[in-house]
Amino acid sequence: MDTRFLGIPELTETPSVAVVVDVMRAYTVAAWAFARGAEKIVLAESLNDALALKARHPDWVALKDGAPAPGFDAVNSPGRLRSAYLGGRTVVQKTTAGTVGALAVKEASLVLCAGFVVAEATAGLLRQRGCDAVTFVVTGEDGRAEEDLACAQYIARRATGSGADAAPFVRRAAESRAAAELTGGVREGAHRDDVALCLEVDRFPFAMVATQEDSLMVLRPRGVPAPADEASD
């Protein structure tokens, strides 16, 4: 498998297959939203778009990063979201890096959004699809966010079938600037468990696939067969 690791500003052409990685916190939050019952997540282009979607669909759950804000129902925090009940709900998510990264590759034929919590399911889907070239979008800090790069490299290793010990990759993420800022109270809308929740490997058994539906980029969970099933394909 040919792998590339690019920041959002480096995306000069549309990749065929893209894995958009945001460990802290957009795609850890998205996975928790699905775990709490959300049906789908609309990735909004802007805060105004998110609010306009919420106005048209009052039952949707509008979520943004940073501090709680008027018009929004939730913030980009797995620690806060894990106690929400979202059965059948649609979430509209807008964040600084994660959602921007997915929208930057919306023309790709396959777009997966990922963090450590869905690492093996994401790698399994890449293996299942027989992807021979994958672009990993390292969303944070223009491609230099260590938590996103470590997770992307871990998923790439798993996707190629070479067994990888998660520990060194998780350690890099734990020592990242984002982790320090979340722990240190620099980032708003945080919960004390956010970093730990973002570092859980394979917490969930599904990958997350983003597709264009009408004019919206929509993220949905996709279950992946267990390894034993893959082997019998």
Ligand SMILES: O=C(O)[C@H](CS(=O)(=O)O)OP(=O)(O)O
């Ligand atoms: O919510 C986050 O952790 C960040 C935004 S900030 O760095 O806290 O301002 O957004 P994300 O897109 O999830 O990296």
Ligand SMILES: [Mg+2]
């Ligand atoms: Mg991030």
